[in-house]
Structures are given as C-alpha cells and as structure tokens.
Amino acid sequence: KNCFTPLPPLSSQKLGFFLVSFGFIWGMMLLHFTIQQRVTHESSAQLRMQILDLSKRYIKALAEENQSVMDGPYVGTMTAYGDALCDNWMVLIFQADTRVPNNLNCCALMMFSTLFLSVCADLLNGAQEKCELPSLDGFPHCEGKLNWMKDMWRSDPCYGNYGVDGSTCSFFIYLSEVENWCPRLPWRIKNNADEADRNTQMEIRTSFEELYRVMSWREEFRWMMLRIKRMEEPWVSAVRSLATKQNLNNHKRKKVLVHLGLLTKESGFKIAENAFSGGPLGELVQWSDLITTLYLLGHDIRISASLAELKEIMKKVMGNKSSCPTKGDKVVELIYIDIVGLAQFKKTLGPSWVHYQCMLRVLDSFGTEPEFNHAHYAQSKGHKTPWGKWNPYPHTPDNSFLGFVVEQHLNASDVKHIDDIKRQNQSLVYGKVDNFWKDKKKYLDIIHSYMEVHGTVHGTSTVHLPAYVKNHGILRGRDLQFLLRETKLFVGLSFPYEGPAPLEAIANGCAFLNPRFDPPKSSKNTDFFKGKPTLRELTSQHPYAEVYIGRPHVWTVNIDDPAEVENAIKAILSQKIEPYLPYEFTCEGMLQRVNAFIKNQDFCHGQVMWPPLSAMQVKLAPAGKSCKQVCQEQQLICEPSFFQHLNKDKDLFRYGVECKTVESTSDIVVPAFSESVRHCVFQSDLLLFSCAGAHQSLTRICPCRDYMKGQVALCKDCL
Incomplete structure (x- = not known):
C-alpha cells in the first residue's frame, strides 16, 4: 500500500500563472537593484561636479576680491591669466577623474584638488616667497x-x-x-633659446671660397679682397695654429652684420675709389682684417656697403615701433659698424634701433671717451661728437683694442732669402705726401749727415723734399718690404699719427725714430683733433710704439733738439736690431683677441664677468693724474669694467680707504676721495666711468689690471 497519495496533475493554465508570477517578482527585484546602483553612481558624479564647480566659483570669487593686488610673486605670468589657468586645471582634474578607476582616484584627486586650490589661493592673494x-x-x-x-x-x-x-x-x-x-x-x-645656442656652435673655416663669392661682386670691396688674398696663407696657418692652443669650436656661432658706412655712396668719402691712387688705407686695412677674422672663426657674417643692403638685412624689424624687442629669432646678434654707418643704422631702423645698442661695436680710430659718448654730459661740457668704440690701437682703455694685422708681403721664396739682404747705411722717411715734409729740412739734414735718406712720396709735387732724398714713389707691398729690409732707420715726421707703417718697419728690423710732442697734442692745441670725441693727449707720433715697444726698436726724441736726434742716430747705428712684431699685430694674435671679445664681451646681458675680478689691482691717482696714467706707470692698464666694484664705501674699505662722509655725482673722475677729510665721492651715472680725466683736488680710485705681453687687450687670466 503506498505511503503517499499522488498530487493531482497541474493544468497548463496553473503552470503558466506560476511562471509568470515568479518572473515578475524576479524582474522587480532586479529592477530595484539596478535602480539603486544607478542612483548611487549618479549621486557621486553629481557631487563631484558640484565640488569642481564650487572650487571654480571659489577661485573666481578670490580673483574678484583681489583685483587690486599687484605685488604677488607670480603676477608677471600668472594673474593676467589666473582665472583661465585655474579653470583649465580643474577641467584636467575632471578628465583625470573619468579615466582613473574609482577605487584609486577618489582620495588622490581630492588631495590634489585641495593642494591645487591652496596654490591658486596663494597666487591670487599675492604670496611672496618665490619673488624674493x-x-x-x-x-x-x-x-x-x-x-x-x-x-x-x-x-x-x-x-x-x-x-x-x-x-x-x-x-x-x-x-x-x-x-x-x-x-x-x-x-x-631657462629660455629655449639657451638650448638652441648649444646647437649652433661655430666651426673654424680654412677655405676662403665662400667669402670671396660674397665680396667679389662689389667693386667697393676690391682693395680689401686683394689684401685678403695676399694674406690667405698666413691667415689659414694662424687659425689652425690657434685651434691647437685653445678650443675654438665650443662657442656659439653668431649672426654678425658688418656695415661699412664709409663705403656707401651717401658718405661721400670715395675711399674705395681712391684706394689705388694714394688714398687713406688705414680703415680698409682694419675692416678687411676684421671680416677675415670673423669668417675664419666660423661666424655667419653678412656684409653691407649700401643703404639698400642694410634695409634688406634688417627688413624684418624695420617696422617695429614699440618699446619692446621683436619676438622670434634674432636677425643679428652682433653688429660691427663705423660712425657714418651708425647714423645710417639709426635712420633706417627708427626708434627700434635702441634694441640693438648692446650689439653695436663701433670702429673708431680716435677712441671715444665716455664724456663724449654720453649725450647729456657731453652737452653740459659743450661737446658735440658722440662717437665710439673700437680702436686700431689700445688708446684710452675706455675703448676696446680691435687692432689689425701688419702685413708681411713676402712669398715663401722671398722668406728663404730675406735674411740674405744686407742692411745699407740708409734711412726711409715715413711720409708719402709732399706736404708732410714741410719745415723738416733741418731735422733731415742731421740724419743725412750719417746716412742716405730715401722716400716714397706719391705724385709729381716734391717741392718740400730736400734735393738729396732718393724718392721711389709709391711702391708695391713686396718692393716696400725689400726696401725696409735694406734700411736701418725709419724716420717719423710727426704726421700722420699712429699709422701702421712704423710697425711694418719694426717688423722688418728697422729702428723707428719717433717724434716726441711737448706739450702733448690734443683737441685743445691741434686742429686735426678738434671735433674729435676725445681729449686724449698724444705724447708722440706713435704712442703705442713708444709705450708698448720702446727701445731698441723705438727711439722717441724731440726732433727740434739736434743733440737728442744725433745721439739717438749714433746709438741706433752702433747696434744690430732684430725684426720684432708684437703678437697682437699678427694674424693669430688678432684671431685670439677678437675671439675672446666675442666670447666674453656681452653688453646685452647685464652681468659683467670679464675680465675676471681676480685680475684687478687697485691704485690711487693723485690730484692731477688720470687712472690711465697711473696704471700705465705701474706697467698695468686701466680696466673700466672694474669701476662698479669700487663704487661703494664698503668696496673702498677693503683697499684701505675709509669714508667718513659720502656723496654721489655724475662725473668722469669718480669714484674719488679727499685724503684730508675722508670724504668719498661715488658715481651716480654708471655710463660715465672713465679711465681718462684727472681731478684737480681729489684722489681717484683706479682699477688696473695686468696684460699679456704682446696682447695688451687681454689680461693674463682672460683666456
């Protein structure tokens, strides 16, 4: 008998009802769970958006409340764009929040947001810590x-x-x-340009092909190009030699503009046209040597000798009339120019020329002193000539000594036989113009009593030449070299001043008879110097030869004193004088000097780090003496860049000068002090620091430095 009574079978209708009811309940539970999850997710997103929105509103509110704050540390780059920048940061936070998994981003982003809001608040409240x-x-x-x-x-x-x-x-x-x-x-x-500088390092050149291509199409450059071609071999040899002594390839290659105003038609000088007929060549010598130096050192040079060329080179910046520099790549980084060219440059660029002042290197044979180069001060002193600043000789140290190369006109074959040439008992007079010989017969008669007198006077007019003079006329360079090799004495006539010819004569073994000027010649007593931007006093026809070469090569005499002239001639004839050329007038010396200037002379970035302060030696100039004189007497040279380090009482105290009272003034003869009352006077206008000038009652404080023998422009630690 069965224990269980079997259930009656379910009808299809009841089974359907049961399945529908179960599905409904399951669906409702699933729907409830899904809704709950969705509500939770949307609520967190909404909260997050609310936080971000409130944060942005907080930043904007701070900005509005702090509109008048103008001294915060980040103001120059932050507050002008602060609202937009903070807003962008908040967007980035939101974007990050949508990408980072929920289990990682919540706490991290909240901490970042809090820190960010704190930073923004500090910015807008003018926090000071980073603008110290x-x-x-x-x-x-x-x-x-x-x-x-x-x-x-x-x-x-x-x-x-x-x-x-x-x-x-x-x-x-x-x-x-x-x-x-x-x-x-x-x-x-640091600016990206700093990185770019490292990618434009210069490499020395040993081929002139590119330079000849640039210069050959201008007739104005013909004389300079012929000089460069004559000297090509020694130039290439020199740059290779210098490269073995110092690294020439780890410096920035600069964009250099060379504008020769003296060769432009507008100048009216016609120097290029007269170069082959006895015209002045000194400027062309210096320009050709400078161009060669810049080219061989590997810089990118552009040469201009017309206003059209100048405008073409500078066209990118000619329209800039604002007080700020033009943005973007620099058209030029260094500009070599002359006085005429500077006036043309100013006119071409208009007001924007001031942005290039620090790049200018003005070639000036006379040497502009600071008091002539400062418009207001010059006007107060009645000066009218604002010239400056690079010289063929080391004049007043307020200028830089650019120099030139003394040409050796001999080829390889000539050099082998040059020592076979015997010295003759003859002299050669320095003066290719007849008028230079005027009133010099008594002086020349003394010389003629000891030796033959030769000349190289140009033209047919020789009325001032004594009858005993053997005139060769204008000689080619090679022929002049051989004549100098036969000559014992090179005779100065007092004019022209400071030409290159005495150096050529000394380099060929001649002694130079150098006329002394007593009183010294200057713009105060000599028409030639009137209107020139210097009060420099020339103590002789060739001060460089007098000071930096001296005996036995240079004999500085009063040519109006027969006994002094005669004694000098006797001394010269009694000894053998070897050829001598200072290193600074060789190709290698000029390459070394100009390379040092370009590398270290940076007037566009305020800090003065060269020459190094370790080279400074402080000397005191008594009343009536200039710093130039005092330094020179100590076999040193005045260094104007050091003046700023002697322009405070604490600076002077280190050198034994105690200031009881102080004042500041704008004058070329300060810093200075009164020894009796310990009163110190300092410079208020830093553009007036000057090695020239003497005070009549105060003692000047003078920054001197040493120099390399044969390279006056560089101190012993300058390389």
Whole structure:
C-alpha cells in the first residue's frame, strides 16, 4: 500500500500563472537593484561636479576680491591669466577623474584638488616667497630699470604683451628675460633659446671660397679682397695654429652684420675709389682684417656697403615701433659698424634701433671717451661728437683694442732669402705726401749727415723734399718690404699719427725714430683733433710704439733738439736690431683677441664677468693724474669694467680707504676721495666711468689690471 497519495496533475493554465508570477517578482527585484546602483553612481558624479564647480566659483570669487593686488610673486605670468589657468586645471582634474578607476582616484584627486586650490589661493592673494629678488651684483643698471618700469610700464602696450602687469615680479621677469638688465630669478625655467645656442656652435673655416663669392661682386670691396688674398696663407696657418692652443669650436656661432658706412655712396668719402691712387688705407686695412677674422672663426657674417643692403638685412624689424624687442629669432646678434654707418643704422631702423645698442661695436680710430659718448654730459661740457668704440690701437682703455694685422708681403721664396739682404747705411722717411715734409729740412739734414735718406712720396709735387732724398714713389707691398729690409732707420715726421707703417718697419728690423710732442697734442692745441670725441693727449707720433715697444726698436726724441736726434742716430747705428712684431699685430694674435671679445664681451646681458675680478689691482691717482696714467706707470692698464666694484664705501674699505662722509655725482673722475677729510665721492651715472680725466683736488680710485705681453687687450687670466 503506498505511503503517499499522488498530487493531482497541474493544468497548463496553473503552470503558466506560476511562471509568470515568479518572473515578475524576479524582474522587480532586479529592477530595484539596478535602480539603486544607478542612483548611487549618479549621486557621486553629481557631487563631484558640484565640488569642481564650487572650487571654480571659489577661485573666481578670490580673483574678484583681489583685483587690486599687484605685488604677488607670480603676477608677471600668472594673474593676467589666473582665472583661465585655474579653470583649465580643474577641467584636467575632471578628465583625470573619468579615466582613473574609482577605487584609486577618489582620495588622490581630492588631495590634489585641495593642494591645487591652496596654490591658486596663494597666487591670487599675492604670496611672496618665490619673488624674493636675487643679488644685483654684476647688474649695475637693474635697480634703475626697475624704478623706470614702475612709472612707465603703461607707456607701451607691448609690456603687457610680455606679461608685465604692474607688479615688481613682472617687472623683474621682463627685465631679466626679455631685456636682460637683471639677473634671472632662480626658479624661472631657462629660455629655449639657451638650448638652441648649444646647437649652433661655430666651426673654424680654412677655405676662403665662400667669402670671396660674397665680396667679389662689389667693386667697393676690391682693395680689401686683394689684401685678403695676399694674406690667405698666413691667415689659414694662424687659425689652425690657434685651434691647437685653445678650443675654438665650443662657442656659439653668431649672426654678425658688418656695415661699412664709409663705403656707401651717401658718405661721400670715395675711399674705395681712391684706394689705388694714394688714398687713406688705414680703415680698409682694419675692416678687411676684421671680416677675415670673423669668417675664419666660423661666424655667419653678412656684409653691407649700401643703404639698400642694410634695409634688406634688417627688413624684418624695420617696422617695429614699440618699446619692446621683436619676438622670434634674432636677425643679428652682433653688429660691427663705423660712425657714418651708425647714423645710417639709426635712420633706417627708427626708434627700434635702441634694441640693438648692446650689439653695436663701433670702429673708431680716435677712441671715444665716455664724456663724449654720453649725450647729456657731453652737452653740459659743450661737446658735440658722440662717437665710439673700437680702436686700431689700445688708446684710452675706455675703448676696446680691435687692432689689425701688419702685413708681411713676402712669398715663401722671398722668406728663404730675406735674411740674405744686407742692411745699407740708409734711412726711409715715413711720409708719402709732399706736404708732410714741410719745415723738416733741418731735422733731415742731421740724419743725412750719417746716412742716405730715401722716400716714397706719391705724385709729381716734391717741392718740400730736400734735393738729396732718393724718392721711389709709391711702391708695391713686396718692393716696400725689400726696401725696409735694406734700411736701418725709419724716420717719423710727426704726421700722420699712429699709422701702421712704423710697425711694418719694426717688423722688418728697422729702428723707428719717433717724434716726441711737448706739450702733448690734443683737441685743445691741434686742429686735426678738434671735433674729435676725445681729449686724449698724444705724447708722440706713435704712442703705442713708444709705450708698448720702446727701445731698441723705438727711439722717441724731440726732433727740434739736434743733440737728442744725433745721439739717438749714433746709438741706433752702433747696434744690430732684430725684426720684432708684437703678437697682437699678427694674424693669430688678432684671431685670439677678437675671439675672446666675442666670447666674453656681452653688453646685452647685464652681468659683467670679464675680465675676471681676480685680475684687478687697485691704485690711487693723485690730484692731477688720470687712472690711465697711473696704471700705465705701474706697467698695468686701466680696466673700466672694474669701476662698479669700487663704487661703494664698503668696496673702498677693503683697499684701505675709509669714508667718513659720502656723496654721489655724475662725473668722469669718480669714484674719488679727499685724503684730508675722508670724504668719498661715488658715481651716480654708471655710463660715465672713465679711465681718462684727472681731478684737480681729489684722489681717484683706479682699477688696473695686468696684460699679456704682446696682447695688451687681454689680461693674463682672460683666456
């Protein structure tokens, strides 16, 4: 008998009802679970968006509340764009939040958001910690430029385009990174241009092909090109020799403009046209040697000898009338120019020429002293000639000595036989123009009593030449070299001043009879120097030869004193004088000097680091003496870049000068002090520091330095 009674079978209708009911309940539970999950997810997203939105509103509120704040540390690059920048950061946070898994991003992003909001709040509240200004040592104009910017930053909208907004920090960033008057803030990222500089390193050249191609199509360059071709072999030999002594390939290759105003039609000089007929060649010698030097050192040079060429080279920046430099790649980085060319450059560029002042290297045979190169001061003293700044000889050290190369006109075959040429008992007079010989017969008669007198006077007019003179006329370079090799004495006539010929004569073994000037010649007593931008006094026809070469090669005498002239001639004839050429007038010497200038003379980035301060030797110039004189008497040279390191009482104290009272003034003879009352006078205008000039009652403080023998422009530690 069965224990269980079997259930009655389910009808299809009941089974369907049961399945539908179960499915409904399961579906409702699933729907509830899904809805709950969706609501939770949407709520977190909404909360997150609300947080971000509130954060942005908080930043904007801070910005509105702090509109007048103008001295925060980041103002120059931050507050002008602060709202947009913070807003962008919040968007980035949101984007990151949608990508990072939920189990990782919540706490991290909230912490980042909190930190970010704190930073933004600090920015907008003017936090000061990162705008603490660094030391201004080595940037003498920085403080003055900062003061100017505070008053004038609204004078041109270009300052605002560079991020200047009235804050001290924005001024400092502009003056350190755009105009380079101040040191860069330590926390600022360096400009990409710094990286680019390392990618444009120069490489020396040993072929002139490219230079000849550039110069050959201009008739104005014909004389210079002939000189370069004659000297091609010694130039190439020199650059190779120098490259073995110092690294010439690890410096930046610069874009260099060479504008020869003296060769332009507008100058009216016709120097190039007269170069082959006895015209002045000194300037062309220096320009051709400079162009050769720049080319061989590997720089990118563009040569201009017309206004059209100048405009073509500078066309990119000619339209810039703003007070700020043009953005983008520099058209040029260094400009060699003369006085005429400088006037043309200013006129061509208009007001924007000031952005290139620090790049200018002005070739000036006379040597512009600071008091002539400072418009306001020059006007106060009645001067009218703002010239300057690179010289063929080391004149007043306020200028740089560019120099030139004394040409050796002999070929390889000539050099082998040059020593076979015997010295004759003859002299050669320095003066290719008849008028130079005027009133010199008594002086020449003394010389003629001891030896033959030869000349190289140009033209048919020789009325001032004594009858006993053997005139050869204008000689080719090679023939002149052989004549000098036969000659014992090269005779100066007092004019022309400071020409290259005495150096050529000394290099060929001649002694040079150098006329002394007593009193010294200057713009105060000599028409030739009137209107020139210097008060320099020439103590002889060739001061360089007198000071830096001297006996037995150079005999400086009073040519109006027969006994002194006769004694010098006897001394010269009694000894054998070997050829001598100072290193600075050789190809290698000029390459070394110009390379050092280009590498170290940076007037566009305020800091003065060269020559090194270790070379400074402080000397005192008594009343009535200039720093140039005092340094020279100590076998040193005055170094104007060191003056700024002697322009405070604490600076002088280190050298035994105690200041009880102090004052500042704008004058070329300070810093100086009174020994009796211990009163010190300092320089208020840094452009007036000068090696020239003497004070009639105060003792001048003079920064001297040593120099390499045969290379006066460089100190012993300058390389």
